[in-house]
Amino acid sequence: MIHFAFPSPPACPEGEALRTEVRAFLEKELADRPPIDRAQSWNGVDAVFSRKLGQRGWLGLTWPKRYGGHERSALERYVLLEELLAAGAPVGAHWIADRQSGPSILRFGTEEQKLAILPRIAAGECFFGIGMSEADTGSDLASVRTRAGRADEGWRVNGAKLWTTNAHHCHYMILFCRTRPVDPDRRHAGLSQFLVDLSRPGITIRPILNLAGERHFNEVVFEDALLPHDAILGQEGDGWKQVTGELAFERSGPERFLSSFTLLVELLRALSPAADERAEIAVGRLGAQLITLRHMSRSVAGMLEAGADPALEAAMVKDLGALVEQEIPEVARDLIADGPPTEASRKLAEVLAYATMHAPSFSLRGGTREILRGIIARGLGLR
Amino acid sequence: MSEIYSPEPQPPGAESAGDMLRAATARVLGDLLTDAARETLADGATTQELWSKLEELGLPSALAPEKFGGFGVPVAEALSLLAVAGEYALPLPLADTMLAGFLLGKAGMEAPSGPLTVAPRAELTIDAGGRATGWAWDVPWGRHARSVVIVAETAGRRVIVAVPQSAAKVETGANVAGDPRDTIRFEAAVVAIAPAPFSLLDVRAAGAATRALMLAGALRAVTAMTTQYAEERKQFGRAIGKFQAIQQSLAVLAGQSASATAAADMAADAVAAWGQVLAPAVAAAKIRCGEAAGTGAAIAHQVHGAIGFTREHRLHHYTRRLWAWRDEYGREAEWARRLGSHLVAAGPAGLWPAITAI
Numbered sequence: 001m002i003h004f005a006f007p008s009p010p011a012c013p014e015g016e017a018l019r020t021e022v023r024a025f026l027e028k029e030l031a032d033r034p035p036i037d038r039a040q041s042w043n044g045v046d047a048v049f050s051r052k053l054g055q056r057g058w059l060g061l062t063w064p065k066r067y068g069g070h071e072r073s074a075l076e077r078y079v080l081l082e083e084l085l086a087a088g089a090p091v092g093a094h095w096i097a098d099r100q101s102g103p104s105i106l107r108f109g110t111e112e113q114k115l116a117i118l119p120r121i122a123a124g125e126c127f128f129g130i131g132m133s134e135a136d137t138g139s140d141l142a143s144v145r146t147r148a149g150r151a152d153e154g155w156r157v158n159g160a161k162l163w164t165t166n167a168h169h170c171h172y173m174i175l176f177c178r179t180r181p182v183d184p185d186r187r188h189a190g191l192s193q194f195l196v197d198l199s200r201p202g203i204t205i206r207p208i209l210n211l212a213g214e215r216h217f218n219e220v221v222f223e224d225a226l227l228p229h230d231a232i233l234g235q236e237g238d239g240w241k242q243v244t245g246e247l248a249f250e251r252s253g254p255e256r257f258l259s260s261f262t263l264l265v266e267l268l269r270a271l272s273p274a275a276d277e278r279a280e281i282a283v284g285r286l287g288a289q290l291i292t293l294r295h296m297s298r299s300v301a302g303m304l305e306a307g308a309d310p311a312l313e314a315a316m317v318k319d320l321g322a323l324v325e326q327e328i329p330e331v332a333r334d335l336i337a338d339g340p341p342t343e344a345s346r347k348l349a350e351v352l353a354y355a356t357m358h359a360p361s362f363s364l365r366g367g368t369r370e371i372l373r374g375i376i377a378r379g380l381g382l383r
Numbered sequence: 384m385s386e387i388y389s390p391e392p393q394p395p396g397a398e399s400a401g402d403m404l405r406a407a408t409a410r411v412l413g414d415l416l417t418d419a420a421r422e423t424l425a426d427g428a429t430t431q432e433l434w435s436k437l438e439e440l441g442l443p444s445a446l447a448p449e450k451f452g453g454f455g456v457p458v459a460e461a462l463s464l465l466a467v468a469g470e471y472a473l474p475l476p477l478a479d480t481m482l483a484g485f486l487l488g489k490a491g492m493e494a495p496s497g498p499l500t501v502a503p504r505a506e507l508t509i510d511a512g513g514r515a516t517g518w519a520w521d522v523p524w525g526r527h528a529r530s531v532v533i534v535a536e537t538a539g540r541r542v543i544v545a546v547p548q549s550a551a552k553v554e555t556g557a558n559v560a561g562d563p564r565d566t567i568r569f570e571a572a573v574v575a576i577a578p579a580p581f582s583l584l585d586v587r588a589a590g591a592a593t594r595a596l597m598l599a600g601a602l603r604a605v606t607a608m609t610t611q612y613a614e615e616r617k618q619f620g621r622a623i624g625k626f627q628a629i630q631q632s633l634a635v636l637a638g639q640s641a642s643a644t645a646a647a648d649m650a651a652d653a654v655a656a657w658g659q660v661l662a663p664a665v666a667a668a669k670i671r672c673g674e675a676a677g678t679g680a681a682i683a684h685q686v687h688g689a690i691g692f693t694r695e696h697r698l699h700h701y702t703r704r705l706w707a708w709r710d711e712y713g714r715e716a717e718w719a720r721r722l723g724s725h726l727v728a729a730g731p732a733g734l735w736p737a738i739t740a741i
Contacts, residue, residue: 003603004637006645008652019739086735261735269731275723281716284723288670291663291741292646299645316638373634374627380610380637382624 004313006295009302014072015079022083025056030087035347038088039262039354042255043216045169046090047127053091054124059098063106068119074305078298082254088262093169097121100250101128101174105195108234108242113195117172129167131175131196131220132243134160139371142187142240146177146222148194154229155179155194157202157222167205167218173198175222176243179236191239194231202226212357250366252300252314257293257321259362260328263355264290267332270348282331289324293317312379319372322363329355401460405467411436412471418697424474430527434475434498442477444494447484451493458485458655459648465593466647469600469708472700474562476500476524478593483532483545486586490543490577497529499545502567503590503712507535507544514571515544523711525565526553534579534586543579546572558710560703585657588665590712592650595665598672598708599647602640602679605701609636609683616688629686636682639675646671649741664741666722673709673718680705 029052030038037044053059061077063069084091102121105113120126137143146159159177167173173196180190198205202225208217234242264286271279297317303310332352339345363369377383398406415433424430437443445461447453465478476498483499502519509515519525519533530545550572558564579586610633613624623629650668653661680702684691691698709715729737 004641004644006641006648008648082739265731265734268727268729268734271727272730273728275727277720280723280727281719282723283726284666284719284721285670285674285715287722287726287738288646288667288674288719291667291738292642292649292671294738295649296642296645313641316641319634320638320642370631373631373638376634376637377630380606380633382610382613382630382633 004316006299006313007302008295009075009298009305012073012075012079015076018072018076019079019083022058022080023087026083026087026089030089033088033090035088035262035266036350036354037090039266039351040090040092041085041088041259041262042095043092043165043358044088044090045092045166047093047124047169049090050094050127051124053094054122059094059124060102060118060122063102063118063122067106067114068122070122074301075298078254078301082258082294085254085258086261092166093127094121094124095255096130096165096170097126097128097172099253100130101172103249104174104193104233104242107245108193108238109195110230112230113233117195126172127166127170129164129170129173129198129218129220131161131164131173131177133163135162139368141176141243142191144177144191146175148175148177148179148192148227150179151226153226155227155231157194157196157225157227159222161220161222162217163208164205164218164220165216167198167220168207168215170198172196173220174233176239179239188240190237191243192236193233193239193242194227195233196225196227196231200225200227210361212354247311247314247367249304249314251318251372252297252304252310254294254297256318256366257290257297257324259325260355260359261290263328263332263351266348266351267328267335270344271335279335282335286324286328286331289320289327293321293324297321312376315367315372315375315379318367319369319376322369325362326359329359400456401463404456404460405463407440408442408464408467409470411440412467412473416471416473421474421697421700430475437475437477443480443498444484446481446488447494448488451484451488453484453488459651462592462596462651462654463648465596466600466603466644469597469602469704470604472601472604472704473597474560474700476527478597479523479528482589482593483530485589486532486534486543486579486581487545489581490579492543492545492575492577495530495545495547498524498527499530499532500524500528501532501534501586501590503587505533505535507533507537507542509537509540509542509544509576510571513574513576515546515574515576516570516572518566518568520566521556521558521564521711522567524563525551525567526555526563530575531567534581534583536583541579541582543577545575547574550574558707560700560707562704562707584662587712588662589654591669591718592647592654592665594708594711595643595647595650595668595672598676598705599640599643601701601705601708602643602672602675605679605683605698605705606633606636606640608698608701609633609686612691613686623686632682632686636679636686639679639682643672643675643679646675653741660741663722663725663737666718666725667741669713669718670715670722673715676705676709 060069061072148155148157175194175196179192204221206219207215300310444452449455479500482501484494487494505519507517534543551567554566556564646668650665653664
């Protein structure tokens with residue numbers, strides 16, 4: 001019998017204490033943040049806010065104190081993240097650094113790299129972008145063509161990375177590229193990761209507007225960009241293993257089901273104090289999915305904390321989470337009344353438009369729906 | 384029972400008491416509920432043999448208080464046995480007998496022996512002499528139950544009564560799986576009666592939790608058998624499970640099954656806690672499991688093709704129960720309205736705290 005289990009994570013009184021603290025902080029800090037800005041979820045960028053979180057000790061929460069971290073548990077971090085996201089806090093500036101770049105450096109970096117970079121991330125002063133996708137490399141990550149070749153002074157990089165969110169606000173990128181030519185029999189070999197200071201010569205960052213007209217994406221072009229010897233992260237040739245090992249951390253967090261949460265909040269504002277039966281049923285169905293996903297996602301956090309490898313469970317959370325994130329705008333548009341416009345109805349329409357335009361990305365970023373389902377099928381023994 | 388369940392703390396890494404109990408239950412059901420046995424289940428002898436085995440394990444009284452014959456297994460662990468029952472599409476009133484013992488126990492009453500049931504809906508009046516008149520419909524296994532437990536509000540009182548089989552007239556009916564769902568009528572019946580120390584909504588939630596667990600278990604079995612079928616069935620020269628279209632469908636089925644399991648476990652915890660969030664937590668679970676049942680049954684049949692649509696193939700034992708159980712103790716819309724109204728009442732600022740309270 002195939003049995004995926006999602007046991008409740010152990011009780012975490014420290015986490016509940018932190019929740020109270022975070023709610024009080026956000027209520028004050030975000031008092032004037034309008035719904036349309038909250039709707040940006042983890043795309044909202046505010047470096048000042050990120051620094052404030054750093055000052056509160058809320059970045060690098062689980063990392064060793066020696067590297068600027070706070071040695072708190074993954075479950076406490078989970079509480080912090082879900083509270084930030086549910087409130088629509090602008091976490092985009094530090095998001096990637098705190099979620100995946102920092103943990104990668106912690107795991108694979110040299111002592112010098114850790115001491116140089118992690119305390120700056122934890123202070124909210126150093127932001128990271130992802131350097132994986134390319135023009136001809138989406139889901140098939142091993143097909144990257146960007147290349148780093150050995151030179152006397154270090155590594156010389158040529159190629160271009162695409163869809164790097166907020167690269168124009170970032171200090172660093174973790175670059176995933178080839179360091180050896182493709183071996184058709186071992187496509188996953190000869191790939192490496194580098195810590196790239198984006199201010200170095202030979203690196204150009206160009207904007208790509210998304211369909212809503214915003215600049216989140218960028219193309220990052222490397223033209224004979226020279227990286228120092230010590231820019232390599234982990235072992236040369238181990239890039240594939242290093243990248244895939246982090247996916248459970250990246251795929252199961254609360255950001256995988258809360259992207260449209262602000263719209264649901266605003267929908268309730270429009271419906272309250274009382275809703276008709278049709279609206280109650282629709283909201284109840286969405287609520288059931290969110291409540292179940294939160295249980296699953298917290299359970300995965302508990303498994304990660306316990307040192308297990310819940311890669312399949314994480315893929316399920318992300319697949320199901322994107323569905324509910326995409327369903328919220330579909331449900332909301334059906335419940336909105338076509339009455340004469342008011343200030344409240346205009347605001348709701350604005351948030352709905354935002355969610356509608358961003359929904360397609362929810363089942364693309366961080367592993368497409370089809371890739372996730374392929375991973376699950378592999379877990380079932382079908383491939 | 385004490386040999387199987389020991390409440391002593393287990394050393395870390397050891398199989399828990401709950402694991403052992405679930406394994407013992409699975410063994411009994413697996414041995415007795417063979418495909419051949421299912422065909423003869425209508426014949427009373429097989430049913431009686433299986434029920435006796437369940438009684439030997441103590442399962443029907445798993446939710447009763449220890450002083451009334453329960454064996455002190457924690458409520459959430461006892462409920463998890465219903466997921467095992469679901470994995471075998473158990474055609475017996477185990478959930479209903481457990482639920483009856485649970486409710487009677489909370490009211491300080493001892494459950495009669497033998498199979499019991501709970502009426503999901505009923506109308507009831509109590510006369511001055513304490514005798515009960517009324518009827519109940521869609522009663523699971525009503526014709527087989529020694530007593531039918533009814534919780535109702537009558538003349539401003541909330542009472543729990545146990546109507547004995549001898550006092551009930553039964554009109555037989557069945558759900559889509561063919562399992563008995565009977566109408567029972569009684570007039571001036573002498574019944575055991577006590578004040579009910581819980582609401583009608585609590586009872587509905589506890590019943591819905593039993594169905595959520597059974598649905599989750601049945602979905603696990605359906606996922607396993609559909610995956611196996613896709614590995615064995617060959618078309619175009621290879622196993623159909625090698626085709627991406629089939630793999631994607633099976634991944635959806637596995638995801639629905641996993642999320643139903645998560646939701647059902649949440650419901651079991653809520654019944655165990657028996658507190659403020661019982662109804663919202665069970666609502667979320669019953670909605671999720673009901674939705675997953677519909678999606679899951681459809682995928683299972685699509686992958687199985689024509690053979691899965693036959694009486695001969697065992698898939699229908701499971702899918703017909705998925706369709707039946709999702710309707711019992713409140714369909715998705717009933718619970719969604721309740722949960723939605725709870726969330727709307729919480730308002731925009733209270734929505735997130737209402738979710739994290741569960």
